Amino acid sequence: MRKICVIGNSVAASRAAEEAPLAGWGQYLEEFLGPDCDVRNYARDAMTLRDYYTERFAALLTLVGHGDLVLIAFGHVEQRVNQLNRYHGPREYKEYLRLYVEALRAEGAVPVLVTPAARCVFDISGSPVDTHDGYPRLTMEAAAELGCPVIDMTASTTQLLAELGPMRARGSLPVAGPGRAPAHPHGIVDASHYNHAGAREAARLVASGLAGLPGLPPGMVDVQRLVPGQMPPVQTEFTVQQPQLALTAQPEVAVAPAVTSPAPAELVGAGRKLTGTAPEGAEYVFFFEEGDYLGGTRTADDGTWQWRRAVQWPAGQHKVTAIALAGNAVSTAAETEFEVLDRLEAPETIGPRRGAWSGPAPGSRARPGAASRRSWCWSRAGLIAETRCGTTEAGGSRTPTTGDRAPTRWSSSRCSAPSTHLRRVWS
Numbered sequence: 001m002r003k004i005c006v007i008g009n010s011v012a013a014s015r016a017a018e019e020a021p022l023a024g025w026g027q028y029l030e031e032f033l034g035p036d037c038d039v040r041n042y043a044r045d046a047m048t049l050r051d052y053y054t055e056r057f058a059a060l061l062t063l064v065g066h067g068d069l070v071l072i073a074f075g076h077v078e079q080r081v082n083q084l085n086r087y088h089g090p091r092e093y094k095e096y097l098r099l100y101v102e103a104l105r106a107e108g109a110v111p112v113l114v115t116p117a118a119r120c121v122f123d124i125s126g127s128p129v130d131t132h133d134g135y136p137r138l139t140m141e142a143a144a145e146l147g148c149p150v151i152d153m154t155a156s157t158t159q160l161l162a163e164l165g166p167m168r169a170r171g172s173l174p175v176a177g178p179g180r181a182p183a184h185p186h187g188i189v190d191a192s193h194y195n196h197a198g199a200r201e202a203a204r205l206v207a208s209g210l211a212g213l214p215g216l217p218p219g220m221v222d223v224q225r226l227v228p229g230q231m232p233p234v235q236t237e238f239t240v241q242q243p244q245l246a247l248t249a250q251p252e253v254a255v256a257p258a259v260t261s262p263a264p265a266e267l268v269g270a271g272r273k274l275t276g277t278a279p280e281g282a283e284y285v286f287f288f289e290e291g292d293y294l295g296g297t298r299t300a301d302d303g304t305w306q307w308r309r310a311v312q313w314p315a316g317q318h319k320v321t322a323i324a325l326a327g328n329a330v331s332t333a334a335e336t337e338f339e340v341l342d343r344l345e346a347p348e349t350i351g352p353r354r355g356a357w358s359g360p361a362p363g364s365r366a367r368p369g370a371a372s373r374r375s376w377c378w379s380r381a382g383l384i385a386e387t388r389c390g391t392t393e394a395g396g397s398r399t400p401t402t403g404d405r406a407p408t409r410w411s412s413s414r415c416s417a418p419s420t421h422l423r424r425v426w427s
Contacts, residue, residue, distance in 0.1 A: 001038040002220070004029070005064060005109075007052060008073030011117055011193055011202075012043035019183055021174040021195040025117070025202035032207035032226060034219045048086050049074045049096040057100070066108030069216075071206070072100050073153070075116035076192070079133040081376060084386070090138055097142040112213070115139045115154040117202055120173050120191040121271060122166040122311045128158050129312060151209030157202060164232070166310040171232025172198025178300035186300045189273065189308040201229050243286050244293050246323045246330045253331035255279035257305075257324045262338045270312040270342045274320070277303050279331050282324035289320050299324075313340040345369030 006012050006026040014027035026041035033039065042060060044052070052074070064070060078088040088096065097113065104111040115136040121129040136154035143150035161169050174195045178187040194202055204226060211221040259276040262268045278285055278299045285305050286296040297307040317339050324331040350365040352358050368375050368389040376386050 001036055002217070003064065003068040004033065004037055004039050004220075005060065005068065005070045006039065006041045006043050006073065007056075007060060007070060008043040008114070009047045009076050010043070010045040011076055012041065012073050013045055014041045014043075021181055021188070022183075022190070023174075023194050023196040023199035025194065025199045025206060028196075028200040028203035029206060031200070032204055032222060034222050037220060043073065047074075048078050049088060049093065049100075053096055053099065057103070061103060061107055064104065064107050064109040068109045069112060069210075070104050070109050071112050071114050071151070072097070073114035073116070075132060075135040075139055079135050082374065084376075090134075093135065093138050094142045094145075097139065098146060101142075101146050101148050111148055112210070113139050113143045113148055113150040114206065114209075115150070115152050117153050118157040118161055120161060120166075120169050122161070122169075124311050124314050126166055126311065128161040130158075149213045149215075151206060151213070153202075153206060153209065156205040156209065160201065160205065167234045168232050170310065171195075172201060178298050178305070186302075186304055187298070187306060189306065191271070191308070197229060197232060204228065243296060244288075244291075246286050246325065247288060247291065247321075247333075249330045251332040252329035253279050253282070253324060253326050256332040256334035257282070257285050257322045259320075259322060259334060259336040262336070264337060266338050267341055268313075268338050270315070270340055271308070272313060272338070272340070273306055273308040274322075274336075275304070275306045276322070278305055278324045279303075279326065281326040282331065283327075284325040286323045286325065287320055288323070289318060294320070312342070315340050315342040344372055347372070347375055 006029065008026070011024060012026040013024040015022045015024055024041070024043060026039070026043050029041075030037065030039040040063070042056070044056070047056075060070075075093075077083070077086045078093055081087045101111045101113075116132055116139075118128055119131045121131050123129050132154065136152070140150060140152065142148070164172070172194055174188055174190045174193055178185065181188060207221050208226050210216065211223055211226065257276055257278045259274060261275045262272060274287070276285070280303065282299055282303070284296055284298055285307070287294040287307060287309075295307060295309060297305050299305045317337065319335055319337045322334045322336070347369055348367040350367060352364065364377060366375060366377075372389045374386065374388055
């Protein structure tokens with residue numbers, strides 16, 4: 001038997017029945033391989049390249065032997081600069097990939113890099129949105145530099161999403177209304193992971209990528225099984241007909257639904273989820289903007305609800321109307337306003353000046369991009385400093401606005417002299 005090991009994060013990780021509707025593509029990979037292949041799925045939740053290398057990789061090396069394949073599937077969260085325990089700068093990311101590849105080759109195993117699966121995120125026109133900030137490209141670059149086989153799962157899953165469109169693609173996601181999944185009593189709307197149908201289709205794409213790699217033993221992939229699964233139907237959020245009538249119907253429920261998040265006038269990202277509570281006895285909540293129906297969701301037993309739009313919010317100001325439905329009766333309307341930012345401006349570094357001399361612990365100043373809440377300063381040696389943006393004179397925090405441009409200050413003892421430092425600043 002030839003072992004094929006999968007290492008990576010939660011997108012590939014196998015799921016127990018009680019975790020339904022969640023599933024990982026690693027648990028379906030064996031379905032598409034030859035009879036002499038033994039798939040070992042060692043992908044785990046909440047793993048980055050760094051975490052897996054320090055916590056699990058040494059044990060993995062004792063399990064692989066000559067000719068075994070190891071699929072290395074990371075890059076899903078390493079770009080999150082706002083989560084320092086997960087963030088990998090481009091240099092660190094590629095360096096860890098090199099360490100994995102060289103260590104596996106030393107054991108006689110065959111490493112195969114896998115770019116991250118595309119998230120099920122669409123823009124307002126219905127086109128898939130790249131949410132990985134260039135990390136698939138870093139994986140491809142590392143593969144080329146190391147002469148390592150690579151499967152471009154980002155490209156194949158992006159193409160699949162484009163073919164499905166936003167409402168069919170939801171049929172491959174772990175989306176469940178309140179009370180439908182024991183592990184998620186309030187419901188689940190997850191754009192990063194898969195349900196069982198989606199995990200199987202993602203595994204098929206990985207196997208197709210394997211089949212296209214040169215130099216692999218014949219018969220490793222059973223090409224007769226690489227048949228696409230049944231296309232998921234268009235996902236309707238519930239069975240209510242003509243929800244637009246709720247806008248003109250006479251309200252019979254005096255209490256309006258409440259939106260608890262986002263807060264009034266809050267600045268939010270393009271993928272922001274709405275949450276709140278519904279009047280007693282309400283079963284559904286509808287959402288409208290400028291008279292257009294956006295979608296809706298069921299309520300949980302305790303009256304709470306959560307809803308994520310099938311496409312991203314366009315940048316700009318939004319006023320959303322929420323109406324609850326109890327039986328055949330509609331509630332009075334509630335309105336919530338928020339502003340969507342789909343990108344932040346890069347900070348402007350004020351000091352030290354480019355090329356200037358400084359002491360071993362230089363103070364730094366930068367003017368953050370509009371609406372930035374926090375700034376990070378990095379050098380080639382790693383993180384130098386982190387600081388909040390937009391504080392009152394007394395030091396208390398406040399919600400930034402699009403006009404906030406006050407300089408941010410920080411100091412660091414991370415630099416050593418004499419040396420040259422290249423600093424990168426994010427907000």
